[in-house]
Amino acid sequence: MRCKKFSIVGILSLALFLVSCTPDPGPSAGQVWQKILWLGTLGFLGANNDGLVSFMRILVFILVFALFYLGASMVPGLGRNIAIVVAAVLAIISVIFIPASVLVGVGAAYATLTSVILIGAPIVGGLVLFRMIPGETRAGIAVRCIVLLVLLAILIAVKYHALALMK
Numbered sequence: 001m002r003c004k005k006f007s008i009v010g011i012l013s014l015a016l017f018l019v020s021c022t023p024d025p026g027p028s029a030g031q032v033w034q035k036i037l038w039l040g041t042l043g044f045l046g047a048n049n050d051g052l053v054s055f056m057r058i059l060v061f062i063l064v065f066a067l068f069y070l071g072a073s074m075v076p077g078l079g080r081n082i083a084i085v086v087a088a089v090l091a092i093i094s095v096i097f098i099p100a101s102v103l104v105g106v107g108a109a110y111a112t113l114t115s116v117i118l119i120g121a122p123i124v125g126g127l128v129l130f131r132m133i134p135g136e137t138r139a140g141i142a143v144r145c146i147v148l149l150v151l152l153a154i155l156i157a158v159k160y161h162a163l164a165l166m167k
Contacts, residue, residue, distance in 0.1 A: 056107055064095060
């Protein structure tokens with residue numbers, strides 16, 4: 001065990017010595033920082049608008065890989081490692097050839113669907129609550145009026161923010 005540690009330290013020392021003996025100067029701190037920013041903005045995935053398409057490519061890769069891995073793991077006689085490699089290769093090929101406009105379109109459609117659900121769920125719930133409250137007594141009528149006022153406030157807030165977005 002001790003000999004193994006010394007051999008690892010020796011190999012690392014030799015590697016550091018060989019790297020430090022190059023005639024070219026190393027990268028400056030600014031170049032290293034630019035490379036870090038390039039990786040952080042997902043620049044290695046191609047030029048796009050503010051990294052949105054690159055981020056969506058990563059998310060689609062994860063989704064496609066999971067689906068392909070599920071399918072590949074069901075094939076009898078195919079080992080786990082081979083299923084991972086096959087799923088990764090097919091997912092990479094799939095993600096690379098999806099055009100950016102398709103990714104943006106799918107993202108916009110998903111965002112629209114999510115916002116409609118998030119805005120519509122309280123409204124539908126309020127209307128269901130309004131219909132479930134009996135309106136024969138004064139208390140029932142008062143609660144129904146309160147529910148209607150809350151629904152009206154929600155709709156006015158949605159209208160205000162929608163008009164602010166259009167300007």
